[in-house]
Amino acid sequence: MHLVDSHCHADEYSLEKIKEITHKYDMVIVGVSVDYNSSLKILNYSKKISRLIPCVGIHPWYLKKVSESDITKVFDLVSNVKCIGEIGLDSRFASETINKQRELFLKFLEIARDNKLTLNLHSVDTWREVLELLVRYDIEKAVFHWYTGPIDLLNDINDAGYKISINVALKFQKKHLKVLENAPIEMIVTESDGPYLYRGQNLTPEMIPELVDIISRVKEIDKKEVIRIVYRNFEELFTL
Numbered sequence: 001m002h003l004v005d006s007h008c009h010a011d012e013y014s015l016e017k018i019k020e021i022t023h024k025y026d027m028v029i030v031g032v033s034v035d036y037n038s039s040l041k042i043l044n045y046s047k048k049i050s051r052l053i054p055c056v057g058i059h060p061w062y063l064k065k066v067s068e069s070d071i072t073k074v075f076d077l078v079s080n081v082k083c084i085g086e087i088g089l090d091s092r093f094a095s096e097t098i099n100k101q102r103e104l105f106l107k108f109l110e111i112a113r114d115n116k117l118t119l120n121l122h123s124v125d126t127w128r129e130v131l132e133l134l135v136r137y138d139i140e141k142a143v144f145h146w147y148t149g150p151i152d153l154l155n156d157i158n159d160a161g162y163k164i165s166i167n168v169a170l171k172f173q174k175k176h177l178k179v180l181e182n183a184p185i186e187m188i189v190t191e192s193d194g195p196y197l198y199r200g201q202n203l204t205p206e207m208i209p210e211l212v213d214i215i216s217r218v219k220e221i222d223k224k225e226v227i228r229i230v231y232r233n234f235e236e237l238f239t240l
Contacts, residue, residue, distance in 0.1 A: 007191035034059035036070040055083035085120025
């Protein structure tokens, strides 16, 4: 069984660094994109690293920066991947573009449905809306990245067959720890969102082993069993 980083901005690392991480930690990494250029870079990396799964997409925060031409180009890249991401809605940090976000998100949902693709989702303060849209569009596979939404929504997400990712920031983000405490391990995958500076801590894929240790303690499950279950959950999202 491999360790899993289900949400990493791998394009912000060198190719050599990603190769090193996947081999040193026996890890599978899902590389997410924020725009057309990062989508291209992730695709290029994935051709050289077998344990890197590429996702193409446009991050809600970047929507005001990208051209319509680049959006179309990202759509054209979808035929090369099994996953679209990082996409979604954010009414907290990007409220000024929320209407445009919804318009683009619906287009991505149609593409994912028609091509049976996995979605790697950003859903800050829009968790319930995003879930309702996934169900309405008959999306089969999706993961709510770094879920910090309502605890009472976890059952609905799980019942719909979707996953959430637990981030390495868990050790200093109490609301995220509460999510781990309440979420069934059968719906959890691990992630770093690296390289991301959060509360003075640089989050990286190399922190995944520590995250597994924390999950093991919180869930009172042997570490090897945590790795096995998380990898099984990962396989339900991404068939290698």
